Amino acid sequence: MSPTAQQPQPLRGAPEDKVQGFLSAPRAMLIGGAWVPSVSGRLLDTADPATGSILTQVPDGDEQDVDRAVTAARRAFEDTAWRRMSPMDRGMLLHRIADLIESHADELALLESRDNGKPVSVARAVDVGTSVKLFRYFAGWPTKLEGSTIPVSPRGGLRVLNYTTHHPVGVVGLIVPWNFPVSMACWKLAPALAAGCTVILKPADETPLSTLRLAEILTEAGLPDGVLNVVTGRGATAGAALAAHGGVDKIAFTGSTETGRSIVRAAAGNLKKVSLELGGKSPNIVLPDADPEAVAEAAAEAIFFNQGQVCTAGSRLYVHDALYDEVLDAVSARAEQIVVGPGDDPASEMGPLVSARHHARVTEFVQAGLHQGARLTAGGGRPDLDEAYAGGYFLRPTVFADADHGMRIVREEIFGPVLAAMRWRDVDDLVAKANDSPFGLSAGIWTSDLGHAHRIADELQAGTVWINCFNLTDPGSPFGGVKQSGWGREMGRKVLDLYTEVKSVWVNLG
Template sequence: MTVLEGPSIPATTPSEVAGFIARDHGLLIAGQWRPSSGGRTVVSVNPATGQPLATLAAGERADVDDAVAAARAALADPGWRDISPLQRGELLHALADLVEAHADELALIESLDNGKPVSVARAVDVGTTAKLFRYFAGWPSKFEGSTIPISPRGGLRVLNYTVHEPIGVVGAIVPWNFPMSMAAWKLAPALAMGNAVVLKPAEQTSLSTLRLAELIGQAGFPSGVVNVVTGLGSVVGAAIAGHGGVDKVAFTGSTAVGRLVTAAALGNMKKVSLELGGKSPHIVLPDADPAAVARAACDGIFFNQGQTCTAGSRLYVHADIYDEVMSALIDEARRIVVGPGHDPATQMGPLVSASQLDTVGSYIESGLADGAELACGGSRPAGLGAEYADGYFLEPTVLTETTHAMRVVREEIFGPVLVAMRWTDVDDLIDKANDSPYGLSAGLWTNDLTKAHRIAAAIKAGTVWINCYNLTDPASPFGGYKQSGWGREMGRAVLDQYTETKSVWVNLT
């Protein structure tokens, strides 16, 4: 262990983590770490202290050009182009092994950089990353083409078959809420299918992705197969989205930025997949267990500080059990321990940045001005140490007496703010649940499976959880309806996003 000066890193931080964070972090291009071509840097901040944590290279358009050139060279290199499907799978398995071997280190890096509890980073972020690489390690030798029985004109005998080929250079742009696991959402299928990647992590939370990139090299992936360009989204992200040498862009983030990515991609008509925002309804029928619902609803909105695209931010409770559910839920919310992510007792950490805290605070003020009532939270938690005076902390917040005319009900807040409403008529409930530009996910609680399946069928969302919430798995496709995105992440479905299908016709006459 090492003892460090300054407020950004706890004194108990292990030396390997402290040493990694203290570096001047460069860009990974063609297997080499180097500074930005313009020499500029960007500072990562510890959300728990509001103080500088690490210095990152701020990439320029020229650096994206170099990264794309390195990726195209890797695609043409026999060391990547010609390896067998089983060998690609072996590389992904080796990477999963390394992620698991460095799990505690990666989780602490993620916690310090993002703010989330280290227990969540260990179980969810690191655990999901390893599972993703393991799951997709099995696909390279199993993603088969097909032979197609056709009926050609003139009585010709023709063999028609399909093959799946790598799409080429993938530009992957990932968000700050799950930095490493979201990077793996894109890296795992892209690499399994034989592509090369230019990866842009969020400027607020690049550290875990940079450490993952080091492990990718240790696993044996050839130079240039994965390139990482850190920096501002308006510079690096925009350059990737508009680059003529990028064949596909995979983006996770806000719907507003997703529109910009789509517009930029039109230049060379590159393929685009988008995983965007959400304002997910969490529905409670009158036969549900209030205590179980209260626990699940708290987890659904306060997990990861509410900074989750699937957050169950709109709670609809049947009027018959509304008071009982809300009483139990508010008690649960008040018991949540808010503190720095590295503290084992912490259940909810700070928000990621000062601007995000300001945004969430403005939504709370808007809701109260519109007539909502503050049932709990809404302020900075008491009892935090002086070293966290500038941290971006907010109590779990519940607003009641809300209506669909309010911004807090209609817009994605991306913070620990729950809006609660009563309902009595199921048809009106479904209309209100679907009355949103988003359609990412929904939750439903009932012991009546007939009603559960009927309501699930009526909800316009890519994922519906029944008597559970926020479950994902690498084998199950994930994505949204409407303005929540295009395409699917994970599962068999995502492989089509990272391949081109070629139809081959052979005249046998």
């Protein structure tokens, strides 16, 4: 299932051969323009979620490797090849990156599917397609990071000129999640490079492969040595070392709220800047004048897209009592129709979960829903698949009816294909329950009364509210959360504030 509603497209050329070639070659980290092993020599397995088999190994980086990468990034930041590159040339470089990503789209999509589990069609349309759009959008910004001239009134009647300029924040550490590996990397890379920063990129240890291939593409585009460095490894070692390193000026993190708290604590040492895009438990609200059939399809899409492994997933479905039974029956029927299978099967609408550990976690939430009295109306277990996929991390799309706010499936982020549906009658009580969450990332509203929708949207505590749509994003529109869903905004003009410093210059004109 894809929010773009695009049908699976045949892969062009021979991406299978390219991916097999990539997987069969020894993998290394990118530090200072060179592909190198970890200092320790340790390796980390990365598995195919559809089978559980090992795809390849990558370096298991640690504090020593992070330190090498920070040194390389600092050297590149101070080098005139990058620091004094003209805004026009930097924009042209980002355009070349976008073109190269697009030319390797089928290969990247297949590699993403193998490492993450999602359908290739989704990886192609969403993950890779978004990455291309991001670089094209931010390629226009280096020539538009303008300062301003400020009319000031200094003491003593001095004649002065006061103006501001924007400067890159410096060396930034980017820590990205496993649910959209390549596009989440580009969410952060594109604005960081547009602003003139240098980067240490830490991919998730479950899904490092598309990020390593992306780094090869950026190097091919002509990025100077050391501007981009990639350190693979575990979050508790490489990720923690990057967050705590005194040579890093800023950390940008997407992931769990729990890990976000750890990053804030680690960043306190040198008071580095921090931006966080964290968890969510998004309410999806259906008003009594909505179209039940359209809502049911959209509600299924909102929770089951990307196997439910989406921070904005519409996991809390609030349906007005007048439509509840009709919508719930239709959502449950749609859940049962979704084809679950390996990502490289064109028939698959939903792939496996990312890892055995995550599969066990989501399954435990399903058991908690049953134990606490929610009514299972769809899914709940593994699908029947070919024996070749017996070791895969598959779970059927799952729907619970008659949930309440004391249940774990309503209170906690599951990050899987599990929907908790609830009735509502009073709109004030509805808004109170929708806001009764430590999270505030996104929300959805379905109605034919846009005036009513705007009033409810104004009351919802969320960084993004979708009305009669869900999970739409664009490089030009800011994205982020409130409460424990994060700090700062990704994308749009707002994200550049996270990667630049403003300098105020005063000139005595005599």
